[in-house]
Amino acid sequence: MSVFHTNLLSTLRNLGKRVTDRLWRLGFASRFLLATLLYSGMTLKRFHLTIREIYFTGVLSLIIILVSGLFVGMVLGLQGYDTLQRYGSSEALGILVALSLVRELGPVVSALLFASRAGSAITAEIGLMKATEQLSAMEMMAVNPIARVVAPRFWAGVISMPILAALFSAMGIFGGYLVGVQLIGVDEGSFWSQMQASVDFREDILNGVIKSFVFGILVSWIAVFEGYDCEPTAEGVSGATTRTVVTSSLAILSADFVLTALMFRGV
Amino acid sequence: MSDSPPLVKLTDVNFAYDQRPILMGINMEIHRGQVVAIMGISGGGKTTTLRLIGGQLKPSSGEVRVNGVSVPDLDTEGLYDMRRRMGMLFQFGALFTDMTVFDNVAFQMREHTDLSETTIHDLVMLKLNAVGLANVHACKPSELSGGMARRVALARAIALDPMLIMYDEPFAGLDPISLSTVGTLIRQLNDALGASSIIVTHDVSESLKIVDYIYFVSEGRIIAEGTADDIRASDAPFVHQFVRGDIDGPMAFHYPSPPWRDDLYSGAVGHA
C-alpha cells in the first residue's frame, strides 16, 4: 500500500473515531439529562433549593441583561429610524423595534448572555465540587448529587431564561422609545399604537417565549453536564467552562434557525 | 472481641483500573469496636480499598462484606441504606464550600431525618462540641485552618452516629499539635459511639498510638499485619524502613524506571 493510501486510511480512521466519540458523548449527555429529569421529584418537593439557585443564576444576571437590552434597543431605534425614514414610514419604528426584540433578539441575545454569565458559573461550580470530592462525599452520605446539586441548578436555569428574555425585550423597547421618540422625535402616539396593533400575542410573543424556553433548557443542560462530566483538575474545570460557553452559543444559534424555520408561516 | 463476626470483611479481593491491577488478593477483617489502620506509601491502593468498602467501586473478584452483606451486590437503594450508617472523612475534607460549618454538619440530618430544626441545632452543636469547634459554627469552610477543617469534616462524618467511620489520610498536612488532637479524637469518638474505624494513613508514629490493628499495603498486596506491638517488634525490612522512615530499604524511593545511566546513554546516542 502506498504512503498516500496509508495516510488516507489513518485520516479516515481518525475522523471516524472523532465522530463516534462525539456521538458517544452526546448519548451520555442525553442519558444524563434523563437522569436529571427522573431525579427532579425532590427538587419540586423542596423548592427552596431551586429558589436559591434562581437567585444565583437569574437575579445575578439581571444587571447585564437589563443594560444589554437597553443598548440593543437604542441601536435598533437608530438603525430602524435610518431605514424606515427612507420609505417615509418612520412612525412604524415601534413595530420594528418590538418585533425584532420579541421574536428574535430578546430570546437569542439574552440566552447568549445567560450562557456566558450563568452557564459558565454553573459549570465551574459543579466542576470544582467534583474536583474537591464534594460530589463523592455527597454520594458517601447517601445523597444523590444529581438530585441535590444538578437538578436544582438545571431547573433554575430553565425557569430564569424566559423571564430574563422578557425583561431584555422590555428594556430594549424602552431603549428604542428613548432614542426614537425622545431623541429623534418620532410621534409618540403612533410609536405605541402601531406597536400594539401589530404585535400578535400567539405569533410573536408566544413564539418568542417558546424560543427562550428551549434555549433555557439547552444552556442549563450543557452547563450542568459539562460541570458534572469534567475532568476533576484545575485544567479540567477551565476547559469545561470554555466548552459550556462555546457549545451553548452554537446550540442557541442553530436551534434558533430551526425554531424560526418551524414557526415561519411561509408565502 | 473476635467471637462476633467482623463488621467488615474483605476476602481475596482483586481490583484493577482498566487493565492495571491495583489490589491483589487482599484479605482484611475489621471487628466491632476496633480502630484499624491501613498503611503504606502513596499510590499503594489505600483509598481504593476504602472506596471498595463504601461501594463506590466494585472488585474485579473477591468478596467485600459489611455487616455480613455483600457490598458489590447491593442495588442503589441498598447501597444508600448502608451508607447512612457509614461516615467517611475524605482526604482533603471535601466540606461543602457553599455552606457554613453548621449546615455542613446538619446536612445529613436534614437529608435523612425528619428532626425539627431545634433538635438538629442541638445535635449539630453537640457534634461540633465533640471536636471542640462549637464556636465556629457560623464560619464558611474557607475561613478555617487546615486542622479545623479536618475536625469539622470529622464532626460531619459522625453526624448520624455511624457504625463504621472511614478516615482517608486524616493526618496529612497537619501540624504536630493538630495531629495528635485529631488522633486522640478519632479514638475517643470511636469508643464513645461504639463504632468501628478504619484509618488510611502513612503516618506511623501517630497511628501506632491509637489503633488496635494494622495492615501494611504495598503495591496492592498486604505485606504485614498485626497489633501495634507486633509492628514495633517486627523485623520485616519493609516495616522497619517504614516505621523508621529510612529512604534506603526494600521500598524504592524512585518510581520504577530503567536505570538512569541507560537513559542518559540512549539520550546521548539520540543526539549524536
Ligand SMILES: Nc1ncnc2c1ncn2[C@@H]1O[C@H](COP(=O)(O)OP(=O)(O)O)[C@@H](O)[C@H]1O
Ligand atoms: N480514577 C482512577 N483511574 C485510574 N487509576 C487510578 C484512579 N484512581 C487511582 N488510580 C491509581 O490507583 C493506584 C492506587 O491509588 P490510591 O488507592 O488512591 O492510592 P493511595 O490512596 O494508597 O495513595 C494509584 O497508582 C493511582 O494512580
Ligand SMILES: [Mg+2]
Ligand atoms: Mg489516597
